Every structure is written in C-alpha cells, then in structure tokens.
Amino acid sequence: MKSLVVDDDFVSRKIIQNFLLKHGEVDIATDGKEAINAYVIALNEHKPYNLICLDIMMPGINGKEVLRTIKNLEEKNLKLIDKRVKIIMTSSLDSSENILGAFKDQAAGYLIKPITLEKFNDTLDKIGVVEKKYSVKNSD
Numbered sequence: 001m002k003s004l005v006v007d008d009d010f011v012s013r014k015i016i017q018n019f020l021l022k023h024g025e026v027d028i029a030t031d032g033k034e035a036i037n038a039y040v041i042a043l044n045e046h047k048p049y050n051l052i053c054l055d056i057m058m059p060g061i062n063g064k065e066v067l068r069t070i071k072n073l074e075e076k077n078l079k080l081i082d083k084r085v086k087i088i089m090t091s092s093l094d095s096s097e098n099i100l101g102a103f104k105d106q107a108a109g110y111l112i113k114p115i116t117l118e119k120f121n122d123t124l125d126k127i128g129v130v131e132k133k134y135s136v137k138n139s140d
Helices: 010-023 032-044 063-077 096-104 117-127
Strands: 002-006 025-029 051-055 086-091 109-112
Touching (some): 002 032, 032 051, 032 063, 063 086, 063 096
Parallel strands (some): 002 051
C-alpha cells in the first residue's frame, strides 16, 4: 500500500507515519500545496496513492480544499472507481458540521485527534484498505 500523510504538525505526522509503515510506503507532506503536488506526481508516475491521511487545519490550502481538489482531479483523470484514493480526514475538530462536511466531500473516514493505533486500525479496516488482521490488501 502506498500512503501519504499530510499534517503541518511534526508529532501528528510522525505518529500516523509510524502507524502506516507496517503497511508499505509512506510519504509525508507538511501542507496542502505539498499534498496536491505529491498526489499529482504519483498520478503522473502511474503509482497513485491508496490512502491519504489529511489534516483539516493547515495554513495556506487547508485539508478541506485539498480533499475537494483531489476528488476533482480524480473525476477528470481516473474513471475506474477502484483506483481512487481513500482519504481519511484527521482533526481536533469534532463538530458534526466538520465531520458531515468531510463525508459530503467524499472523505472515506474521519479521525479525531489524538489518534490511537486502535482507532486508526479500525478505520483502515472499515474503509477497506486493510483486512481484519491488518494485512495489506492487494491493490493491483
């Protein structure tokens, strides 16, 4: 599995990166602009991400804008639904408005910080990027 972790906070990036390392390759981005650039590069190299963990509150381009940008790019570039990236929004914001807004914009999951390994693995299982025993699904 190929993943991208996007967060402007070093500690949050490191925690999620460590959770994902057992599942495969993990790239990181520190802001929305880097995230969009990483996504486009992966597409152009024909090695798209399977999962993006995306913080909502970031300076510049926030996570909500990144989510909408990526989903718009997918509509234009990826016609096969099984090749679309699953995006988990991460945030300290636990309002129903933010959570529902993320799902409306096609997020696959939403995790409220602080994120525990158990909550993270449960979400990976629910969105179908790993199997129950947390082994990587074949993405080919």
